[in-house]
Amino acid sequence: MSTLLTVKDLRVQFPTRTGVVDAVRGVSFTLGRERLGIVGESGSGKSQTGRAIMGLTPPHAKITAETLNFDGIDLLHVSAAERRSLRGNRIAMILQDPKYSLNPVMSIGRQIVETLRTHEKVSKSEARKRALDMLAAVQIRDPERVFDLHPHEVSGGMGQRAMIAMMLVTGPELLIADEPTSALDVTVQLDVLAILDNLVRDRGMGLIFISHDLRLVSSFCDRVIVMYAGRIVEEIAAKDLHNAKHPYTQGLLNCMPKIGADTHPLPVLDRKPEWAA
Numbered sequence: 001m002s003t004l005l006t007v008k009d010l011r012v013q014f015p016t017r018t019g020v021v022d023a024v025r026g027v028s029f030t031l032g033r034e035r036l037g038i039v040g041e042s043g044s045g046k047s048q049t050g051r052a053i054m055g056l057t058p059p060h061a062k063i064t065a066e067t068l069n070f071d072g073i074d075l076l077h078v079s080a081a082e083r084r085s086l087r088g089n090r091i092a093m094i095l096q097d098p099k100y101s102l103n104p105v106m107s108i109g110r111q112i113v114e115t116l117r118t119h120e121k122v123s124k125s126e127a128r129k130r131a132l133d134m135l136a137a138v139q140i141r142d143p144e145r146v147f148d149l150h151p152h153e154v155s156g157g158m159g160q161r162a163m164i165a166m167m168l169v170t171g172p173e174l175l176i177a178d179e180p181t182s183a184l185d186v187t188v189q190l191d192v193l194a195i196l197d198n199l200v201r202d203r204g205m206g207l208i209f210i211s212h213d214l215r216l217v218s219s220f221c222d223r224v225i226v227m228y229a230g231r232i233v234e235e236i237a238a239k240d241l242h243n244a245k246h247p248y249t250q251g252l253l254n255c256m257p258k259i260g261a262d263t264h265p266l267p268v269l270d271r272k273p274e275w276a277a
């Protein structure tokens, strides 16, 4: 399988008044045209790993890596112009909070059209058609109407789908989806996952799927990376998850509710300081 992305010894540090926060502490992995899941508890560094690849690390943070390479391009040393042309075109990221990704003063349709026209030479009418098709593809029932609405006029779940449409309209080769379905109800969640799945299969897209939901990740991804305190503690094929070696992964697995199982007492995850060492 051809490698799309190589990450070697990625580190992200935030200087704060009380000292340096090590958000990502030496993460390494490669990605082909496949679905890779990243799981881990809140604060384990999942989003900052995705943001570093996307070039969205906050300016005051320090980012280093031995290798951060996308299809032969050194992402740590690209020019700002190259970055912009990659971002939203060949690499896209669905952010955890859609509020910050949609422009509040522009209609949803216009935002999708402008995203497309920034990166591709297409006529206005062709762009409008592709935007409407993409809105329909993310299961927005009345694309013509939603096209003209502003972000505050749609529900949270619809806003998230509109953002997904905006991210996918250029047909990115790498998509980083950070909790893309957390604001959606379960049935729409499955629809969105099916859309992502088709893109991986039909267009050969590489997908990094970030979630704290181990069950969702293991049923949807080919491979899973488990993060804890800024590091990868385990990398495992999704189908082998039941043989996970790391006690943290095993703990996550044990905390997944099983239908019909005795739930008293509720399992709790017992964290060991040496996991973060």
Ligand SMILES: Nc1ncnc2c1ncn2[C@@H]1O[C@H](COP(=O)(O)OP(=O)(O)OP(=O)(O)O)[C@@H](O)[C@H]1O
Binding pocket: 014, 016, 021, 022, 023, 024, 040, 041, 042, 043, 044, 045, 046, 047, 048, 049, 058, 096, 212
């Ligand atoms: N701007 C910032 N300044 C200081 N520390 C930060 C900043 N942004 C993130 N961090 C820290 O970096 C660490 C990793 O954060 P990150 O957002 O990657 O976690 P996460 O795994 O995505 O968590 P969640 O599941 O809650 O989204 C956390 O300890 C967080 O407090």
Ligand SMILES: [Mg+2]
Binding pocket: 046, 047, 048, 096, 178
């Ligand atoms: Mg996050």
